[in-house]
């Protein structure tokens with residue numbers, strides 16, 4: 001219909017149109033990251049870093065589960081702060097893209113105490129909080145680092161009202177748009193006991209990986225955290241930080257994922 005004095009003609013950006021991986025590559029120039037060499041195991045070519053083998057084992061367990069169940073969006077959490085959630089989420093993402101052609105997106109969904117950008121040595125914003133507040137689009141929130149096929153959405157700037165932002169509908173839209181482009185999407189989230197964000201975020205994910213810090217996480221709190229995901233697919237526990245004295249070959253051990261509903 002031709003525009004008349006009484007009709008409105010507007011040019012809208014194609015915000016809701018799907019985009020391809022090629023478009024994403026073109027719109028996201030590779031950025032320089034300076035990964036923390038102490039905690040990031042797969043950025044150099046050394047295949048035998050301590051702990052690397054355990055991440056390869058975790059990866060194959062997840063593929064075994066995926067043979068039986070639809071599994072792409074993984075939530076990583078733990079009962080308490082500082083138990084290794086970001087460490088596990090970031091290294092799992094890296095070991096997955098080490099396989100030829102696998103595309104992985106890791107999202108720092110811990111809007112209260114973001115930490116993933118420090119592990120990766122990437123910038124913190126713009127990221128998820130800006131996207132959820134409508135201040136940037138998907139391309140603005142996504143970063144591409146030096147490792148092929150590994151994308152990252154940092155948490156963005158710290159903001160109040162994380163639960164409201166995470167449930168305002170934009171995260172669902174974001175995931176719907178990027179899901180077809182990636183083999184795995186890994187969400188790093190806040191601890192379960194102090195705040196409810198990870199329980200909320202589990203509604204957007206296919207399965208939950210629970211990190212337990214060896215000789216540290218109190219068993220009653222680990223159990224309580226697990227109960228929060230009763231109606232979700234709890235893929236298993238990742239036992240982090242086993243002291244070297246308790247292992248013969250490897251300093252760290254990450255428990256295997258078993259498909260089980262809690």
Ligand SMILES: Nc1ncnc2c1ncn2[C@@H]1O[C@H](COP(=O)(O)OP(=O)(O)OP(=O)(O)O)[C@@H](O)[C@H]1O
Nearest residue numbers: 039080081082083084085086087088115240241252
């Ligand atoms: N298995 C491990 N080997 C070596 N360092 C580790 C290991 N697990 C965790 N760390 C280190 O411990 C610190 C805390 O880990 P991380 O940031 O992953 O915890 P978190 O659970 O994400 O914390 P927060 O609750 O603050 O988000 C980091 O410095 C990390 O590098």
Ligand SMILES: [Mg+2]
Nearest residue numbers: 085086115116
């Ligand atoms: Mg963290």
